[in-house]
Amino acid sequence: MxxxxxxxxxxxxxxxxxxxxxxxxxxxxxxxxxxxxxxxxxxxxxxxxxxxxxxxxxxRERNYATPKVDVRGVIFRDDKILLVREALDGGWTLPGGWADPCQSPREAVEREILEESGFEARAERLLAVYDRARQGHTPIMPFHIYKLFILCRITGGAPAISHETLAVDFFAEDAIPSLSLSRTLPRQIHRMFEFYRDPTLPPDFD
Missing domain, CATH: 1.20.58 (Methane Monooxygenase Hydroxylase; Chain G, domain 1)
Structure with missing residues (x-):
């Protein structure tokens, strides 16, 4: 908080x-x-x-003030979760970023996954909507932000870095590397594994 x-x-x-x-x-x-x-x-x-x-x-902001939207793609393969290493701070995170105007959440997260990891993916299910300010991310941002965690499935492509990422890899739950805490928290990763183990869980929301 x-x-x-x-x-x-x-x-x-x-x-x-x-x-x-x-x-x-x-x-x-x-x-x-x-x-x-x-x-x-x-x-x-x-x-x-x-x-x-x-x-x-x-x-720079115009019109009525509303929260910004950050999307995060959640992809599993062989009981491991996909993470990318951020170029800005060297920490690992779920692939994602700001949702662009005129894009649906599905389109935004699929675009971010492709840009940051090289994988083509299909968004399948909303897992969580978190309020960044209530989750404990650092540093404090000047805007209010909602974070959407969306389960996705790889449909093509191959691991590839970009100007935003230094590495792409899959990690087991007990081997999560140092995270980019501005983007993804350890307990959020563990919660995504809980969704993976039990697909009947309803979405989280703050």
Missing amino acids: EPRWAVWAKELAAVAQNGLTYTESAYERERYEKVRRIAAEILAAGGGGSPETVAALWQ
Whole structure:
């Protein structure tokens, strides 16, 4: 669970963004921009980057504030799970990333798997919808994020790295390597193995 100050900062930023979206008053716009600057200072003070960097990220956002969506592909082969090694931090993770506009969750996760692992895959079942802020990921992000874990099946392709990944491999549950904790947590991996062992389990959601 993220600390309350981080939640407050992001809630203030959302209030400011929504206000800036709908107000027609120059006076109110000035006040909402001030609220957004204060929110950026709060998040930065807690270790979320510089106030200028955080504010610049928020200023790019337009329209009503909503959570961003991260998709993760869950693929098993011979009782092992597919992981890719991230180029950014060297940690391993389930293949995935941001969902793109105009793509369904199925299309997004199938694209991410191909781009990051080289495998063609077919999405088959939603396993979990997690709230990143409630799961304990680090570092704290300036946006609210939902993470979709989707069971997929390999239909073609072959292991291949990309500009985003350094390695592609399958791992047994008792041999999971050091993970990229911003993207995937150990308990999430173990939960995916529980879904693998018992396909009748209903999806998780926060």
